[in-house]
Amino acid sequence: MNQLRMSKKSKQSPGLTNKQALVMNLLGKTKGPLSAYAILDQLHDSGFRGPVQVYRALEKLMELGLVHRLESLNAFVACQQRTCDHQSKKTIIFTICEICGSVQEFVNTGLEHLVRSLEKDIDFLTNRSVIELKGICSTCKD
Numbered sequence: 001m002n003q004l005r006m007s008k009k010s011k012q013s014p015g016l017t018n019k020q021a022l023v024m025n026l027l028g029k030t031k032g033p034l035s036a037y038a039i040l041d042q043l044h045d046s047g048f049r050g051p052v053q054v055y056r057a058l059e060k061l062m063e064l065g066l067v068h069r070l071e072s073l074n075a076f077v078a079c080q081q082r083t084c085d086h087q088s089k090k091t092i093i094f095t096i097c098e099i100c101g102s103v104q105e106f107v108n109t110g111l112e113h114l115v116r117s118l119e120k121d122i123d124f125l126t127n128r129s130v131i132e133l134k135g136i137c138s139t140c141k142d
């Protein structure tokens with residue numbers, strides 16, 4: 001059952017199982033981050049019976065670089081870039097608005113170079129690098 005393909009494949013998520021596609025679509029249309037339990041809540045009628053099913057789908061989506069986990073919120077967001085497969089060891093920057101909860105995703109070449117050079121200096125091999133900036137977004141600032 002796990003290998004079941006969707007009959008209607010969406011453009012950004014080829015080869016996802018039905019459950020993975022449901023989670024992906026939900027995250028894609030939600031502006032802010034969602035916890036696994038919020039995802040379960042919304043997809044309960046679509047056949048999700050427990051958190052394990054949600055976590056399994058999320059794990060695969062994160063592996064594919066389609067979804068990211070915000071550690072500080074223990075919540076998940078759809079990737080806003082096109083190049084975030086987990087093999088690329090790019091530093092991903094998230095801005096999280098503490099007023100409206102909106103999340104933006106960035107990569108920055110200058111920061112990328114800084115991290116690479118820091119790695120060399122301290123002889124450290126980075127596998128994953130995520131920076132979460134919390135504050136007030138441009139919409140809420142006005």
Ligand SMILES: [Zn+2]
Nearest residue numbers: 079080081084
């Ligand atoms: Zn991303």
Ligand SMILES: [Zn+2]
Nearest residue numbers: 097100137140
């Ligand atoms: Zn805001």
